[in-house]
Amino acid sequence: MDPVIIVGAGPVGLTLALALARQEVPSVVLDEGPGKDEQRLARSVVLREDTAALLERLTGFPIGEAGCRWAGWRSLRRKQVMREITFDDGEPAPLHLAQHVLTGALRETLAGERLVRVVVDSRVDAVEQEASGVTAHTRGPKGTWWRGSYLVGCDGPRSTVRKLQDIRFPGRTAVERHAVAALRTELPWGADALLHRMPPWRMSGPSAGEITGRPLPDGVWRLDWLLPPGKDLVTPELLVARVRETLAGWCGGSTPPYELLDTGVHTVHHRLARRWRAGRVFLAGDAAHLLGALGTQGVDEGLRDADNLAWKLALAWHHGPHEALLDSYQEERRAVVAARLRAADQALPILRGGSALRSYVPGSARGHDTLLTDGHLGTGPLGAPGTYADSPLAAPVTASETEVATLPGAPVEDVRVTAEDGSFVQLRDRMGRGALLVVLIAPGTGVWAREHWVSAGIMPRLAAAVAALPHAAELLVAESYPGAAAHTVLLVRPDGHLVTALSGVHPDDLYAAAEAAVGGPRRAARAASGSPPGPASGPASGPASKTSSRTSSGGGE
Numbered sequence: 001m002d003p004v005i006i007v008g009a010g011p012v013g014l015t016l017a018l019a020l021a022r023q024e025v026p027s028v029v030l031d032e033g034p035g036k037d038e039q040r041l042a043r044s045v046v047l048r049e050d051t052a053a054l055l056e057r058l059t060g061f062p063i064g065e066a067g068c069r070w071a072g073w074r075s076l077r078r079k080q081v082m083r084e085i086t087f088d089d090g091e092p093a094p095l096h097l098a099q100h101v102l103t104g105a106l107r108e109t110l111a112g113e114r115l116v117r118v119v120v121d122s123r124v125d126a127v128e129q130e131a132s133g134v135t136a137h138t139r140g141p142k143g144t145w146w147r148g149s150y151l152v153g154c155d156g157p158r159s160t161v162r163k164l165q166d167i168r169f170p171g172r173t174a175v176e177r178h179a180v181a182a183l184r185t186e187l188p189w190g191a192d193a194l195l196h197r198m199p200p201w202r203m204s205g206p207s208a209g210e211i212t213g214r215p216l217p218d219g220v221w222r223l224d225w226l227l228p229p230g231k232d233l234v235t236p237e238l239l240v241a242r243v244r245e246t247l248a249g250w251c252g253g254s255t256p257p258y259e260l261l262d263t264g265v266h267t268v269h270h271r272l273a274r275r276w277r278a279g280r281v282f283l284a285g286d287a288a289h290l291l292g293a294l295g296t297q298g299v300d301e302g303l304r305d306a307d308n309l310a311w312k313l314a315l316a317w318h319h320g321p322h323e324a325l326l327d328s329y330q331e332e333r334r335a336v337v338a339a340r341l342r343a344a345d346q347a348l349p350i351l352r353g354g355s356a357l358r359s360y361v362p363g364s365a366r367g368h369d370t371l372l373t374d375g376h377l378g379t380g381p382l383g384a385p386g387t388y389a390d391s392p393l394a395a396p397v398t399a400s401e402t403e404v405a406t407l408p409g410a411p412v413e414d415v416r417v418t419a420e421d422g423s424f425v426q427l428r429d430r431m432g433r434g435a436l437l438v439v440l441i442a443p444g445t446g447v448w449a450r451e452h453w454v455s456a457g458i459m460p461r462l463a464a465a466v467a468a469l470p471h472a473a474e475l476l477v478a479e480s481y482p483g484a485a486a487h488t489v490l491l492v493r494p495d496g497h498l499v500t501a502l503s504g505v506h507p508d509d510l511y512a513a514a515e516a517a518v519g520g521p522r523r524a525a526r527a528a529s530g531s532p533p534g535p536a537s538g539p540a541s542g543p544a545s546k547t548s549s550r551t552s553s554g555g556g557e
Contacts (some may be wrong), residue, residue: 003027003117004313005136005148007124007161009035011045011099012302013154013284014106018058018405019310023434025317028117028146030138032155037100041182042262044222045099048385049092050376050411050496053428054307055531061105067097068215071191073377075369080196085377094378096214096222097195099299101170114311127151127164127281134280142234150313152282154302157269159287165278171341172273175293175348177227178212178266179234181243184219185258187250191215195372201249204241205232211246212295212376213217220261227265234265267290270341276330284309284336289337293344294351294382297373300341304385305333311494314434315471315518325519328392336386343381347371372492385411388497395491395500395513402503404490405483412490412498417476418445426495427476436473436499436514437492438466441484445477458487458505465507493517 004020006013009031017027047055047067055063070093075082087093088194110116119142126137134151138144143144153164155162162169196211203209203225210226227234271290276283285302292298309329316322351368374380388394388409395401395408406412414428417439430437440462445453453459466475481490484501491499491513500513515521 001317002133002147002149005030005134005146005151006304006316007136007151007153008155009033010154010156010285011102011106011299012306013301014103014110014286015055015058016152016154016306016310017116018106018109018113018313019306019432020314021113022058022432023311024312026115028119028125028148030136030146031118031120032123033120035118037103041098041102041216042180042264043099044096044216045102046206046297047095047300050385051300051303052095054303057429057432059105059109063105064095066101066105067095068191068217069093069095070193070215073373074189074192075373076194076196077369078200083373088287096216098216110432124160127161129280137290149317150280150282152252152284152309152477153287154285155291156286156478157282159283161281162273162283162287165281167278168274169271171269171290173269174267175270176268178224179227179239179242180264180266181222181223181239181260182262183243183257183258183260185221185247186219187221195376204244205238224266233340237242239263252440270345272338272341276334277327282309291337291344294347294372295475296340296382298343301337307495308333311434322519324392328519332388332391335540339386347382386464393519395516400502400504400506400509400511402501403483404481404486404488404501406498408498408500410498411496412492413482415478415481417478419476420474430474430476431494431496434472434494436469436494436517437476438473439476439478439490440491441481441486441488442477443479444481462489462505465505465510469511470520471514472519489516
């Protein structure tokens, strides 16, 4: 079968190629550029904990060591400290790193990947598709026609793929503008990130009165100054003056030694593509959405696009078109990003109406600070990872469903589990392989050798139910999970989102949930009979570490 064509070699396109390769799907990455990334310290990304873990799992590269995990977060308003947060094991810190470091790690990993071909100096100028596949034409020194099974446009805000598919990209231009500087210096608060609103010193030139400071490795800081609406030119002299004034204001009145490394102006747009799928063509990352006001991170959301789409494309690539599953990519991811954009657009007038009476209402400053902190730290409606509670892949409601601390559709917690070979691993390490994950909560199993409990109690019945599922699944055992009682069974998607939690072993309910999770019909489970339902309309197996076998009573291939 033809490879998947990925247009664009930014973080999202390269991550998608690796995620597909981990599920034995070949791809061709068409890179418009020369295959190198400009080293810009003023162009950085902030990743949530689970997104950073995804990259480390795919690359084997210690992404966390290449960036800076914030030691804490502090918010200031004038001279008053509004909030201080110290990150520890209970509250994971965001990871901040330069974008060229991220793409460099991805490129280095792809260089040794047999299933991925990266073609540089290749700009797409035509896309044609039919029932059996898609064809893309590139111009340039290596201009030619490329044949693929599917095509994903990860080619940024001015996406050629999106334009060729005549997909509208409505939204707002220049929602916010920031002057940006990357510099090496020493600040009083170590590795804490901070947001300073309405600083008490006078700022050179026009200013909206908000400064963000984010640490990077090696004593480097990225500073952002929110600019007022308009198109006022930010000259080098003005930017240097702001650097000196800000450092002096933070360091007791005198400017400490510093080395200016990079500067720029960052303009935030809010746009959302009308469609993320057109037949065999998909959009991901900045080609599908632009966001970033109030601290929300576009790259992080783009990586979540890749994680969501990869396992669905892999399943369709190995087992033939499965339209409901492929359609769910747009339905899930677009809804999450749309909600994030709505939350930011609703908050902006409140936060940026500096002279309005409401800004002087007692308590309003703390409310504003909470909104901004949510966006920067990946919490609340402005920042928390999206859930797929209303997904078309949601499991049918059954009497055996039980509550745990994770809601259906939300990302699962990363707990330690026992794998089928008896080894202890983290749950996140088993994601992204194309298999569903079935996790039994069994207190006490961590202190006994696997051979003592694998054939005892409910394990044989659960193992038989997992083997009969309509898609490849891996059975894992955890000592505990937040909010879960003993013998709870969790069904988890390949991208780490919870499908359902069942109170014990219920083969029919488990089968129905698994069938829905891979795009089959969302029908209620049959009355409990101890045997799985009949043949599924979905795929029978996947390119995962475990391929289930079938018997005449367990459903046909």
